[in-house]
Amino acid sequence: MKPVRIKLHELQIPFVEAFAHSAKSRTASDSFVVEIEFDNGMVGYGEGVSRPYVTGETVEASVDHILHKVWPVLLNRDIAQDALNLCQHFPDAIEGNVAFHGAQAAVELALIDSFLRSNGTGLHQVLPASPEVKQIRYSGVITASSAEGVRKTAKKLKLFGITEYKLKIDRERVREQIACAREAIGPDASLRVDGNSDFSPDEVIDLDSEFQSHHIAAIEQPTPRLPAKVWADLQKRLSIPIVADESFVTEEDAISLIENKACQIFNLRIAKCGGVGRLLKLARRIKSAGLRYQLGCQVGETCILSAAARTLAAHLGDCLYVEGSYGNLLLSEDICRDRYQFGFGGLAPLNAAVGLGVDIVREKLERATVRTVQA
Amino acid sequence: MSRSLIESTYQTHSDAFSKCSQFAGLEGGKLTRFECEEFVEAICQAHLHSPKIVSFLYALAPSHADESLKHNVLEEMGIEEEDGTSHPDLLRRLGDACHFDTLRWEKVRRAADERLRDMVIQPLMFGTLRDVGLSVMLEVVGFEWMLSRLSRRMGRALQKSLMLSEDDLAWFFHHSDVDIGHAEEGLQATLEYAKFYDIDQDTFETIIDVTFRENIFIKRYFGNQALAHDKGFLK
Numbered sequence: 001m002k003p004v005r006i007k008l009h010e011l012q013i014p015f016v017e018a019f020a021h022s023a024k025s026r027t028a029s030d031s032f033v034v035e036i037e038f039d040n041g042m043v044g045y046g047e048g049v050s051r052p053y054v055t056g057e058t059v060e061a062s063v064d065h066i067l068h069k070v071w072p073v074l075l076n077r078d079i080a081q082d083a084l085n086l087c088q089h090f091p092d093a094i095e096g097n098v099a100f101h102g103a104q105a106a107v108e109l110a111l112i113d114s115f116l117r118s119n120g121t122g123l124h125q126v127l128p129a130s131p132e133v134k135q136i137r138y139s140g141v142i143t144a145s146s147a148e149g150v151r152k153t154a155k156k157l158k159l160f161g162i163t164e165y166k167l168k169i170d171r172e173r174v175r176e177q178i179a180c181a182r183e184a185i186g187p188d189a190s191l192r193v194d195g196n197s198d199f200s201p202d203e204v205i206d207l208d209s210e211f212q213s214h215h216i217a218a219i220e221q222p223t224p225r226l227p228a229k230v231w232a233d234l235q236k237r238l239s240i241p242i243v244a245d246e247s248f249v250t251e252e253d254a255i256s257l258i259e260n261k262a263c264q265i266f267n268l269r270i271a272k273c274g275g276v277g278r279l280l281k282l283a284r285r286i287k288s289a290g291l292r293y294q295l296g297c298q299v300g301e302t303c304i305l306s307a308a309a310r311t312l313a314a315h316l317g318d319c320l321y322v323e324g325s326y327g328n329l330l331l332s333e334d335i336c337r338d339r340y341q342f343g344f345g346g347l348a349p350l351n352a353a354v355g356l357g358v359d360i361v362r363e364k365l366e367r368a369t370v371r372t373v374q375a
Numbered sequence: 376m377s378r379s380l381i382e383s384t385y386q387t388h389s390d391a392f393s394k395c396s397q398f399a400g401l402e403g404g405k406l407t408r409f410e411c412e413e414f415v416e417a418i419c420q421a422h423l424h425s426p427k428i429v430s431f432l433y434a435l436a437p438s439h440a441d442e443s444l445k446h447n448v449l450e451e452m453g454i455e456e457e458d459g460t461s462h463p464d465l466l467r468r469l470g471d472a473c474h475f476d477t478l479r480w481e482k483v484r485r486a487a488d489e490r491l492r493d494m495v496i497q498p499l500m501f502g503t504l505r506d507v508g509l510s511v512m513l514e515v516v517g518f519e520w521m522l523s524r525l526s527r528r529m530g531r532a533l534q535k536s537l538m539l540s541e542d543d544l545a546w547f548f549h550h551s552d553v554d555i556g557h558a559e560e561g562l563q564a565t566l567e568y569a570k571f572y573d574i575d576q577d578t579f580e581t582i583i584d585v586t587f588r589e590n591i592f593i594k595r596y597f598g599n600q601a602l603a604h605d606k607g608f609l610k
Contacts, residue, residue, distance in 0.1 A: 012610070014603030016589050027608035155581045156588075160500045328497070332589075332599040343498025 001118060002076045003111070005037040008063050009369040011302070014332045019299050020144045022170035022198035023053055029300030029331060032059055033365065034066065034106040036074075036114060044114025045360050047304035048106030049271040053197075054246050056098035065100045067375055070107050075375075079111055093274055099249050101274035108275035109308055113355040123311045124351045127276075130317025136310055137164065138346040139321050144168035144196075147176040154184035161345035164190040164321055166220070171198050175210055182214045191215065192321070195222040197246055201234045211240050218265055221245040231262035241265050243294065249273075254282055258289045265320060267296040270308055283316055297324030302331065302368075303340035307357040314350050335364045378562060380580065381513065384587050385520040392592035393525055395605045402532045411536045414596065415473050416483055418546075419466045421595040423487040426451035426462065428515060432564075435508040440567035443560035450553070465546035472543035500585075505572045509579070510586045512568060516561030521592055523554035 013029040034046040050057035140157035204222040220243035241264035273279040327341025336358040342348040351357035433444040453461030530547030593602045
């Protein structure tokens, strides 16, 4: 089974509502979809997301990396051996300050999808769910906005039966954002905050009493990427766990954060971590250090990344929180036939279909595509 | 429950719809024949199954508040109309006047079915049928409210652009005439529904927020891309 053709679709899918955090406000998905065709006629789809402030990638650089670095290695190469170790065939993902993890994740997912489809199996069979996992519970994410905006979003999510919330905070409005969110979701719901690198260590410490009084469960990426020792000091002084996100991109990041006891939770994301294979390896490392992880997502991801992540969440079984599968709650139109999103309570069934678990509708993919390149 | 909140929401969304560039293009005669026909196609897709949707609401309405919905269902089906023409038949008349061939009708029917399927198959975000019902009711009455104020303008615009007769455009002119009454009765039915099923003010307001988080009139009649451009969501 050899790949013979690759097509990259750069997407622009408008959101239903704008989604903001301290670093960026988004109104459309800018994911890219990798479509790989094999000599047996099988076609597989993968998805990547480029975030310059996370991995250093831009969409243009990711597309270029795939076409000129990854594709030449894969073209006409028999890859029908081990679907989950395909990344080992790829060139090093790190180039200077850029980790081409979004690009490599997209290619890896497309290879896995087609490989599994050829065999009539699904990722859920290769990576079976932990026995205790019967469904996935997703967190609701409250976008950073005014007190009124936070209240409205929180109320909507509460009406949807959500019990775990992540609140995006920014420096100017953090106190009112936290107070409004807690008031709207009630005292018993789990609430954590995401600083998206907007705070200094001292500002975070100043907020600690606020976190305690509103029963905040954890704070994600409170500061920009800083030396692990700085975070270690911050974690020691802070009463709640730190979740590493933008500070945790590579395996070296994980090692440094673990060795320095710089955080207690890691945010695993397929596109950020460089694919399923790399993510599982990172999860094993974190677990063996006695630390916890959550499975996050990229804002605007389509059903492809959502489906792969759902299988991983079920397989890992011990994710502290799971995010994603927002489907048409965020995207005006997804690229699969049936909506791939959670329902009431943030609950979603486990994947049971072949490949990654979703069927892409070509017409919808083409409608969402603003630029196509192929080789 | 606040009737004024519902009406102000309908007003805001109807205003945005009538001010969007596509509507202005339609009224100003700036849409091509192809674009006008696409608009007709979207209208047909959006409303072909309306008797079924109104029947669903009739099924949920408490008995003391179901009379207007029953009348609405029968009218949609053509049973309480003078000439016995159902509303889907009025849409077919419109499509035929635009020379929709079998293939195009098949496309419209498939798209309408797909929307129905999507509604039925998608994961439910609300925890009860009560909340689903209120959301659907708000949307249906919202369309009646908007059509009672704007469908005549849409009909007149199509009359000019596509050289259609009043009879061809009966769906638009009929809604302009009857939907003032329907919208009024619908508003009352919505309030009675909320009262009967003990929907508190906070939940009521949140369901309005969820239902109208985007402009469903622009979305259904002109599409996602038009809506995104109108909001400035696309580069």
